[in-house]
Structure formats: structure tokens, C-alpha cells
Amino acid sequence: MKALVYKSTGSWYTVKDQAGRTYNARMKGIFKIDGITSTNPVAVGDEVDIETESEIENTAVINEILPRRNYVNRQSPRHKYQHHIIAANLDQSVLFATLKEPRTSQGFIDRFLVACEMYHVTAAIVFNKADLYRKKEMQIFEDRKKMYNDVGYKVLLTSVEKGEGLEELKLALKDKVTLLSGHSGVGKSTFINAIFPELQLRTKEVSGWSGKGMHTTTFAEMFDLPFGGKIIDTPGIREFGITDIDKEELSHYFPEMRQLLHDCQFNNCIHINEPGCAVKYAAEHGKIAMERYISYYNILESINERPY
Ligand SMILES: Nc1nc2c(ncn2[C@@H]2O[C@H](COP(=O)(O)OP(=O)(O)O)[C@@H](O)[C@H]2O)c(=O)[nH]1
Numbered sequence: 139m140k141a142l143v144y145k146s147t148g149s150w151y152t153v154k155d156q157a158g159r160t161y162n163a164r165m166k167g168i169f170k171i172d173g174i175t176s177t178n179p180v181a182v183g184d185e186v187d188i189e190t191e192s193e194i195e196n197t198a199v200i201n202e203i204l205p206r207r208n209y210v211n212r213q214s215p216r217h218k219y220q221h222h223i224i225a226a227n228l229d230q231s232v233l234f235a236t237l238k239e240p241r242t243s244q245g246f247i248d249r250f251l252v253a254c255e256m257y258h259v260t261a262a263i264v265f266n267k268a269d270l271y272r273k274k275e276m277q278i279f280e281d282r283k284k285m286y287n288d289v290g291y292k293v294l295l296t297s298v299e300k301g302e303g304l305e306e307l308k309l310a311l312k313d314k315v316t317l318l319s320g321h322s323g324v325g326k327s328t329f330i331n332a333i334f335p336e337l338q339l340r341t342k343e344v345s346g347w348s349g350k351g352m353h354t355t356t357f358a359e360m361f362d363l364p365f366g367g368k369i370i371d372t373p374g375i376r377e378f379g380i381t382d383i384d385k386e387e388l389s390h391y392f393p394e395m396r397q398l399l400h401d402c403q404f405n406n407c408i409h410i411n412e413p414g415c416a417v418k419y420a421a422e423h424g425k426i427a428m429e430r431y432i433s434y435y436n437i438l439e440s441i442n443e444r445p446y
Pocket residue numbers: 234266267268269270296297298299300320321322323324325326327328329340341342343344351352
């Protein structure tokens with residue numbers, strides 16, 4: 139029978155069948171998907187085919203992983219050519235960011251958006267901890283909101299602590315499968331606790347002087363939202379990766395650049411020093427945001443040419 143994977147703890151998976159019954163399931167045999175060996179072949183959000191093993195102990199065996207609509211990856215830190223699948227079958231990913239305590243960098247946000255474009259997952263940004271923002275941060279928020287809205291991304295402002303902006307956020311999550319992303323300490327667990335008071339995921343104080351949050355949980359987990367939809371919390375995973383990409387490909391993942399590519403003089407333009415570059419011209423003339431162009435440049439620099 140069919141079931142959905144809610145949690146992965148390494149070799150055991152928490153799955154739920156269509157009747158809403160939960161099992162502890164494990165895999166039989168070795169799985170290879172799309173020719174890649176994955177360090178954890180079954181991911182949260184996966185649809186699987188299971189067989190009950192023990193009715194009394196609520197255990198099951200996973201026979202098959204059904205085809206994925208999409209998935210997001212992270213390169214295994216130890217093995218460059220192994221990928222760690224974070225989650226599958228997503229409708230969108232929401233990035234929690236903050237402008238204070240801690241401040242999420244522009245570069246991090248843009249890397250997240252590029253990754254979402256690569257994986258064909260809709261992206262939205264939530265700026266949390268609004269209660270801490272003063273005039274300066276509010277101005278930055280308004281600037282960012284306009285910049286990202288212009289490119290086509292939804293931007294929300296919340297204070298999970300004060301309960302502000304939550305209705306709009308819930309509306310954005312309703313009836314969708316959402317991957318929650320963002321640095322540690324930005325309020326993801328606090329938000330999930332606010333939706334499910336009975337859950338009480340552990341949250342931790344942002345430790346004083348360093349301003350850095352601490353990881354309190356280790357495994358990704360999916361929750362059914364009481365108002366419809368599902369949310370996946372990914373503790374300990376800071377970002378999903380921009381993997382296996384050519385320099386020439388990067389601008390395809392910036393929507394505002396994508397629409398200018400045909401206007402560049404060279405079709406393999408990487409928009410740095412080439413003559414007749416429409417992207418660079420647009421950045422210099424305020425048609426695309428200079429901040430985004432700088433992020434583009436920084437990501438481009440981080441892409442290693444593949445050794446052929
Ligand atoms: N001032 C303020 N603090 C918040 C807000 N949301 C969360 N926090 C605090 O930020 C810290 C980290 O939150 P947590 O939910 O653990 O972050 P996570 O690592 O993203 O899951 C905790 O001390 C929270 O109480 C908010 O809207 N305003």
C-alpha cells in the first residue's frame with residue numbers, strides 16, 4: 139500500500155498510510171535513483187509503497203520509492219559525488235530570514251533563490267523578528283521587499299514572538315507542501331510551535347555574544363498543518379546546495395537576467411567582461427538590482443570549472 143514519509147532517522151522512517159496510520163518502516167535492499175547513490179535514498183516527502191511487517195509493533199517494509207515530482211539536494215560533505223536528498227515532492231520552499239539577531243546575508247538569500255530555481259521549487263522569503271526592527275531595518279526590509287517582488291518572489295514580514303503577520307504566512311502555506319529553510323536561530327521552530335502548541339519542538343536562545351543560534355534537533359520532519367497542507371522542518375541544514383552547474387548556466391536561475399539573455403551579443407556570455415552584454419548594461423542602468431548582480435558575481439566566482 140501507499141504511504142508518505144514524514145521523518146527519516148537514518149535507517150528507520152516514520153511513514154503514514156492513506157488511512158492516517160503511522161508505521162516505523164525500513165528499507166529492504168539497496169536503492170539507486172536516477173543513477174545516483176544517495177546517502178539516504180528515502181527522503182521526507184517521498185511517496186513509498188510499503189508492506190506491513192508487524193501489526194502489533196506497527197512496523198513496515200518499504201518496497202519501492204514512487205517517482206518524485208522534484209527534490210532538493212545537499213552535497214554530502216564527505217563524498218563529493220554523493221548527494222543527500224533533503225526532501226521530495228515540494229510545492230514551495232519558504233526561507234526564514236532575519237535582519238537582526240542574527241542578520242541573514244543577502245548572499246545567502248540569493249543562493250537559496252538560485253537553488254529553488256534550479257530545483258523548480260517556488261520560493262518565498264519571510265523576514266522574521268520584526269519586533270526587533272527599528273527604522274533602519276524597516277527601510278532595508280522595504281527595499282528588499284520591492285527588489286524581490288519585482289523579480290517575482292513573495293516577501294512577508296512576521297514577528298512570530300508577537301504573533302504578527304502570521305495569518306498571511308498561514309495563508310501562503312495552506313494546502314501546500316512547504317520546505318522550511320533558513321539559518322539556525324531565525325525562528326523556524328518557534329513558528330512551528332506557534333502553529334502546533336501541543337508539539338513544543340525545542341527552541342533555544344540565540345547565544346549571547348556570538349549571535350549565532352544552536353542546533354537543537356537533527357532530523358528533517360514533516361508535519362500536517364491543522365489548516366491544510368504540510369510543512370517540513372529541516373533542523374541543522376543551513377542550505378541546499380547549488381550543485382553541478384556550469385558558469386554559463388547560472389544567469390538562467392536569476393529570473394530578471396533570464397529574460398535578457400537573448401540580448402547579449404554572445405550566447406555563452408557570463409555577463410562579466412563581454413562586450414555587448416545586456417545583463418551588465420541593465421545592472422549599470424538600474425534595470426536590475428545591483429545587489430542581485432553582486433550576488434550573481436559572488437556565486438559565479440564560487441563555481442569551480444569542472445576538470446575535464
Ligand atoms: N525577538 C524575536 N525573537 C524571536 C522571534 N521568533 C523567534 N525568536 C527567538 O529566536 C531564537 C531562535 O528561535 P528558533 O525557533 O529556535 O530558531 P530556528 O533555529 O530557526 O528553529 C529563540 O530564542 C526564539 O525565541 C521573533 O519574532 N522575535
